[in-house]
């Protein structure tokens with residue numbers, strides 16, 4: 001039978017299902033459940049070190065699998081404006097900062113509008129596999145809207161995975177409902193496990209029909225967060241923990257948070273920098289609380305290595321983000337635009353497309369493994385030297401972007417025998433309309449100031465000179481190679497130059513994390 | 525026996541709407557208003573007005 005259907009918002013209100021009663025299980029693609037539970041579509045945490053049923057849940061979730069985020073897209077719908085707590089880093093006029101970028105107000109939707117939007121996006125972007133409800137407030141302070149959206153969606157697009165974000169206060173009350181709607185993943189924002197730290201982050205909570213302040217508020221929030229996490233783990237729901245790194249408030253403490261959430265079964269821990277520009281009007285913004293530098297963030301993340309797995313590819317997306325991580329196509333799908341769209345939700349076509357993507361990813365993964373084997377064979381003795389390199393990459397794990405087109409750089413730490421992804425740095429677009437905007441360069445240099453080299457597909461003469469002057473080596477000779485291979489090759493060459501005396505190795509300083517609203521798109 | 529939302533201060537977050545035991549609160553043009561005929565200041569339901577307790581904006585909801 002065909003799974004094609006035309007759906008209007010009116011149909012949704014009347015409860016007309018799009019797919020008849022055939023509601024097949026989630027999209028397949030990569031055969032991870034077959035055979036010995038192994039599969040060739042790897043990710044940095046692939047099926048080798050993960051039970052097959054978990055791999056099945058994360059393999060095409062762009063937030064849970066680092067590799068998947070280059071291939072699959074997600075979207076958020078802003079159906080949940082209310083919140084039951086106050087965080088010092090949030091001004092609700094501008095969305096929740098734990099999942100949304102302040103400074104851009106999301107368009108609030110009713111559940112019916114949200115589902116229409118999801119169907120419109122899913123037909124236009126067949127690699128869209130995940131719908132998240134992430135505010136702008138707290139999804140579970142808006143349970144009616146959140147679960148009605150999920151109910152409608154299960155009916156009309158059963159292949160889309162559901163996830164939600166919450167501050168955890170109401171979580172224990174809703175675990176049954178979360179399981180009932182087959183929610184695959186839940187993100188809980190946990191910034192402390194010690195109420196004395198919590199008191200500095202949360203001025204109040206609204207619980208049990210009372211507004212509660214001070215230590216008691218933080219204690220209740222902490223207990224509810226831990227209970228909710230334990231309940232989800234017991235029911236087999238995957239959890240990601242978000243923590244906002246607030247220098248001087250919870251920086252050291254996050255190592256303890258990492259331990260506590262891992263012990264309770266958290267799958268992934270995402271430590272994000274505080275955003276506190278004064279113009280967002282948050283308490284922290286107005287009191288001058290600063291965000292962390294790139295090296296402060298990395299130090300805390302590194303100190304947590306060995307604990308719960310760390311997520312390093314988070315882009316702090318807004319509550320109505322659409323598309324691949326790091327790109328924002330929400331402008332193409334505003335309410336006005338989708339009201340006029342004739343939505344064709346073709347499940348078979350989406351499956352076929354996603355299987356194609358999965359094959360591509362397997363091929364790419366294999367090519368990368370082969371390329372890397374070669375690079376490692378070069379065999380360098382480990383003298384403990386490690387440096388950061390920035391990479392301009394558009395897609396497919398390759399060094400394939402023009403310096404001037406990059407709105408973000410991927411940062412890798414390279415040493416003997418290892419090139420490890422450590423995060424992204426967002427920058428202002430250097431090259432707009434084909435010519436270099438010279439005033440943008442200092443901001444790029446600030447964002448990459450802790451890197452020794454920038455690997456690019458191409459770079460103009462002027463930025464090349466300025467990078468050199470700042471002590472960052474521009475490198476275009478590894479264009480279109482796999483990132484890790486390129487980084488290792490550059491590193492081997494760099495060590496040779498140190499050995500021959502051609503360069504003197506100098507440690508680099510710190511770098512600035514770019515704050516404020518994201519305005520770029522992925523591919524310039 | 526009724527409360528009023530100061531429209532110029534309301535952020536439109538809708539937190540109050542869900543908490544009102546009398547369904548006295550609704551959206552109007554991006555901000556929220558209280559129907560004075562329905563508001564009982566939460567008497568008989570809770571110790572304190574729920575809308576004030578949950579509103580993130582200080583002094584946004586006042587007695588009339």
Ligand code: SF4
Pocket residue numbers: 083084085086087089090091092095096097098135136137138167
């Ligand atoms: S949980 Fe989110 S929306 Fe609520 S106050 Fe905190 S940051 Fe803001």
Ligand code: SF4
Pocket residue numbers: 527543544545546547548549558562563564565566573574575576
């Ligand atoms: S005081 Fe109580 S009854 Fe009146 S509007 Fe607020 S929540 Fe509703």
Ligand code: SF4
Pocket residue numbers: 529533534535536537538539540541555556575578579580581584585
């Ligand atoms: S809780 Fe306060 S700010 Fe939010 S909608 Fe109600 S009155 Fe407005």
